[in-house]
Amino acid sequence: MVDLNDAIDKLAVTEPRLARVVECRFFGGLSEEETAEVLEVTARTVQRDWAKARMLLRRALSP
Amino acid sequence: MSDSEPRQSSSDFGSLLADRWLQLSPLVDAVLDAPRDRRSSVLTEVSGGDAQLRDEIERLVDECERAVPMLDRPAAEGFSHLLVADPDAAIPEMLGGRYRIEREVGRGGMARVYLARDLKHSRSVAVKVIRPDLARSLGRERFLREIEIAARLRHPNIVPVYDSGDTGGALYFVMPYEEGPSLRERLRVGPGMSSGECVSVLRDVARALAYAHEHGVVHRDVKPDNVMLSSGAAVVTDFGIAKAIAAAAGGDETPRPGSDSVPIVGTQPDSRRAITQTGVGIGTPAYMAPEQAVGDLTTDHRADIYSFGCLAYELFAGHPPFHNLPLREMISAHVGTAPVPLAAVSAAVPESVSRLVARCLEKKPAARPQRAQELLTELDAAQTTGPNAAIRRPRPLPRAVLVTPVIAGFALIGYVATRDRTTSLAKAPHEVTMAALPVVSDPVQARERPARTVNPEAYRLYVLGQRALTMRQQRMQASVERFRRATELDTLYADAFSGLSLALALAPYFEPITTRQVAGPVRAAAERALRLDSTLAPPHVALGMVHQYAYHWDSAAAELQTAIRLRKPDDIEPLVQYGRYMLHQGRAADALQQFLIARRTEPASALVSSWVAFTYLLQGQMDGALVESERAFQNDSTNYTTLQLGATVRVRRGDFAGARDLVDRLSPYDSRTLWTLAVIGDTATALQRLRELERRRPTPWLSRTTRSFVMLAMGDTTAAMAALERATDANELWPAFPGVLDPIYDPIRSSARFHALLRRVNLPLSDAIVGPRPVPR
Numbered sequence: 001m002v003d004l005n006d007a008i009d010k011l012a013v014t015e016p017r018l019a020r021v022v023e024c025r026f027f028g029g030l031s032e033e034e035t036a037e038v039l040e041v042t043a044r045t046v047q048r049d050w051a052k053a054r055m056l057l058r059r060a061l062s063p
Numbered sequence: 064m065s066d067s068e069p070r071q072s073s074s075d076f077g078s079l080l081a082d083r084w085l086q087l088s089p090l091v092d093a094v095l096d097a098p099r100d101r102r103s104s105v106l107t108e109v110s111g112g113d114a115q116l117r118d119e120i121e122r123l124v125d126e127c128e129r130a131v132p133m134l135d136r137p138a139a140e141g142f143s144h145l146l147v148a149d150p151d152a153a154i155p156e157m158l159g160g161r162y163r164i165e166r167e168v169g170r171g172g173m174a175r176v177y178l179a180r181d182l183k184h185s186r187s188v189a190v191k192v193i194r195p196d197l198a199r200s201l202g203r204e205r206f207l208r209e210i211e212i213a214a215r216l217r218h219p220n221i222v223p224v225y226d227s228g229d230t231g232g233a234l235y236f237v238m239p240y241e242e243g244p245s246l247r248e249r250l251r252v253g254p255g256m257s258s259g260e261c262v263s264v265l266r267d268v269a270r271a272l273a274y275a276h277e278h279g280v281v282h283r284d285v286k287p288d289n290v291m292l293s294s295g296a297a298v299v300t301d302f303g304i305a306k307a308i309a310a311a312a313g314g315d316e317t318p319r320p321g322s323d324s325v326p327i328v329g330t331q332p333d334s335r336r337a338i339t340q341t342g343v344g345i346g347t348p349a350y351m352a353p354e355q356a357v358g359d360l361t362t363d364h365r366a367d368i369y370s371f372g373c374l375a376y377e378l379f380a381g382h383p384p385f386h387n388l389p390l391r392e393m394i395s396a397h398v399g400t401a402p403v404p405l406a407a408v409s410a411a412v413p414e415s416v417s418r419l420v421a422r423c424l425e426k427k428p429a430a431r432p433q434r435a436q437e438l439l440t441e442l443d444a445a446q447t448t449g450p451n452a453a454i455r456r457p458r459p460l461p462r463a464v465l466v467t468p469v470i471a472g473f474a475l476i477g478y479v480a481t482r483d484r485t486t487s488l489a490k491a492p493h494e495v496t497m498a499a500l501p502v503v504s505d506p507v508q509a510r511e512r513p514a515r516t517v518n519p520e521a522y523r524l525y526v527l528g529q530r531a532l533t534m535r536q537q538r539m540q541a542s543v544e545r546f547r548r549a550t551e552l553d554t555l556y557a558d559a560f561s562g563l564s565l566a567l568a569l570a571p572y573f574e575p576i577t578t579r580q581v582a583g584p585v586r587a588a589a590e591r592a593l594r595l596d597s598t599l600a601p602p603h604v605a606l607g608m609v610h611q612y613a614y615h616w617d618s619a620a621a622e623l624q625t626a627i628r629l630r631k632p633d634d635i636e637p638l639v640q641y642g643r644y645m646l647h648q649g650r651a652a653d654a655l656q657q658f659l660i661a662r663r664t665e666p667a668s669a670l671v672s673s674w675v676a677f678t679y680l681l682q683g684q685m686d687g688a689l690v691e692s693e694r695a696f697q698n699d700s701t702n703y704t705t706l707q708l709g710a711t712v713r714v715r716r717g718d719f720a721g722a723r724d725l726v727d728r729l730s731p732y733d734s735r736t737l738w739t740l741a742v743i744g745d746t747a748t749a750l751q752r753l754r755e756l757e758r759r760r761p762t763p764w765l766s767r768t769t770r771s772f773v774m775l776a777m778g779d780t781t782a783a784m785a786a787l788e789r790a791t792d793a794n795e796l797w798p799a800f801p802g803v804l805d806p807i808y809d810p811i812r813s814s815a816r817f818h819a820l821l822r823r824v825n826l827p828l829s830d831a832i833v834g835p836r837p838v839p840r
Contacts, residue, residue, distance in 0.1 A: 010075075010076065011076075012631065012632055012633065013081070013632055014076075014081040014084065014085065015084075015088075016632055016633035016664075017633075019633075020633070022134070024526065025134075026134050030523070030526070038526050038527075038530055040699075044096075048092060048095050048096065051095060051127035051128060052088070052091065052092075052095075052127055054127065054129075054130075054131040054134055055123060055126040055127040055129075056076045056079070056084065057076075057131065057134065058126065058129075058131050059076040059077035059078070059079050059126070060075075060076045060077055061077075062077050
């Protein structure tokens with residue numbers, strides 16, 4: 001099992017924006033809309049990024 | 064960074080290689096964006112008839128839409144750091160019908176710590192509740208039995224365990240509420256300890272170890288965080304807890320230590336496997352004995368002697384024997400690298416102590432002092448003979464190893480690993496000994512993130528502060544306020560202090576506050592941030608800027624280079640500021656290089672594009688400047704710097720109407736606004752506003768620079784020089800924004816009086832700065 005933080009760091013190397021979405025949504029507890037505002041992208045982009053980030057993190061975390 | 068090669072491989076996502084993902088990502092996007100009933104055809108379309116590719120994309124898309132329970136609640140609501148965490152396991156208000164939980168006071172790798180009221184004895188106690196996910200994997204009876212043994216310890220240098228229990232799903236133990244400080248905190252913030260104080264602390268710890276070992280209890284996690292300083296004595300806390308957890312996780316059938324010691328030669332593959340399977344390795348890497356590091360089941364009380372050696376080493380040297388290393392390499396060093404002798408890193412250490420520490424740090428347990436009592440005897444001798452000079456300790460500690468615990472004193476057992484954002488990922492497993500590294504994939508492994516917070520409101524404020532910082536829209540005050548409030552909500556929030564230092568450092572550009580006023584607060588915030596997390600880049604940027612304000616360019620360069628080394632992959636601020644430093648030095652080409660790296664990192668940044676455009680302008684590349692300036696406006700047409708620099712680009716192009724349009728969106732009294740108005744011929748407005756500005760009392764910050772700019776635009780170089788000299792007296796920002804290459808200074812560039820001023824601000828009289836301008840192309 002790998003630490004989630006490591007996985008997020010990995011994500012930040014390859015996909016910095018996805019990692020920021022995770023930071024806002026997961027660590028910050030921001031909603032999709034709030035995240036979109038912070039990152040200055042559309043809510044739709046946040047939604048898509050969040051889905052992709054979860055997939056990548058799950059893969060990074062699985063043994 | 065030199066190790067970009069291995070980083071590539073460690074940034075893969077399980078079996079999905081990072082490169083492959085980057086190829087597939089746009090295809091996945093296309094499918095995700097398609098309405099559900101169109102997905103199938105879009106899939107076929109993007110995979111271009113390649114069935115295998117189609118499957119691969121489809122699988123990824125499916126996975127994208129599957130929930131990840133761990134992530135589906137914000138971190139603050141659940142256990143933020145571990146996959147196995149169960150957010151539903153709430154802590155009851157009462158435990159064992161006796162302890163009323165009052166508030167959480169700390170969180171460590173393996174437990175949460177609560178301040179509670181012991182109703183039976185009407186006293187405050189600390190209740191440490193084992194993380195529910197961990198507790199579930201423990202044999203509870205075994206755990207409680209082990210704790211029971213530890214609870215029998217009664218010694219003035221040991222924090223006693225009052226009670227333990229298993230109720231309402233929570234596994235906990237109870238200790239006196241110690242406010243500390245811990246030895247860790249003392250090391251971090253206090254004045255240097257004298258050699259005598261150090262020896263005194265070590266004697267107390269040795270006494271505790273000697274007593275506990277005699278009673279069959281090992282600590283297994285001796286480190287400064289677990290030593291509390293109260294009324295002149297050092298008391299060791301969390302005795303036996305690490306052992307209890309290890310034992311309760313199964314596999315640890317070690318003969319009771321202290322009774323007799325099992326000789327250890329090398330490592331035992333079987334034991335290692337057992338540890339790997341149970342997934343428990345306990346300890347803190349910086350202080351962990353080699354046998355403990357490789358998960359040797361025969362680990363006994365002599366591991367405590369080793370950890371004691373590490374702690375003693377740190378007291379005198381300012382850092383444990385192996386530090387500044389990624390987790391794996393640190394463990395590897397414990398196993399196979401001889402430490403630098405203590406005497407070589409600290410002059411103040413008594414020779415007898417240095418010898419003792421070296422023996423404690425022997426790799427083979429049999430070569431160490433075999434009993435803690437022996438430590439005591441040696442230390443007693445040292446105390447009567449040693450020098451007593453205060454120990455000067457290096458600061459700040461280079462990496463997060465030493466700044467780990469969010470809650471010093473309550474940081475419990477477990478791997479508190481280096482959180483090294485940029486480099487640890489890059490390190491390849493370290494040959495030989497690494498085969499014996501069950502610990503690295505250990506579910507018990509917990510990582511502290513001193514940079515982050517678990518307080519959602521503090522995080523919200525941080526994000527808002529960061530946004531205001533990025534936008535540069537005369538909102539530095541807002542940014543400062545938000546960061547400040549975040550630091551008040553969570554006084555250990557390194558990122559918030561870091562943001563605060565940077566926002567304060569930028570404030571003089573945007574707010575009526577002087578560089579002299581911010582210097583102290585910037586330093587305070589930056590140093591605080593670095594003490595909490597020495598891997599942060601922004602505080603170094605902030606410190607670099609403060610040096611620039613004092614015209615100390617070399618110190619500024621050093622800080623900015625450090626910032627670049629430490630920066631997170633998506634952090635452009637160090638690059639932008641270092642590029643600007645290059646502009647101040649008249650090195651436009653070098654500046655451009657930094658800005659272009661920043662642009663590659665953050666292609667949509669208006670700020671970066673503005674600086675790229677401005678640098679092109681300085682190099683005479685008018686076309687490039689125009690294209691890049693356009694790009695900046697497309698990225699964000701409200702960014703303050705974009706408007707300021709964009710106006711200058713337009714003036715140079717002769718687009719006066721365009722320039723006017725831009726400065727109308729700036730502050731009416733901004734120096735660049737007034738220069739632009741004057742240079743495009745509206746001298747009446749420029750002078751009128753200048754007079755309004757200068758009528759204010761006290762003399763407004765940057766008003767001297769503003770006068771100088773207006774005079775330069777109007778061709779009155781004598782008045783301009785006089786104003787610029789007064790601006791220098793007041794430490795105004797003219798050499799720093801946007802730098803002396805600015806075409807604004809062209810009318811005085813070759814004047815001796817200007818050269819004298821450049822010398823005053825320590826800038827080189829290079830050709831680039833005082834020579835003829837490049838001819839626009």
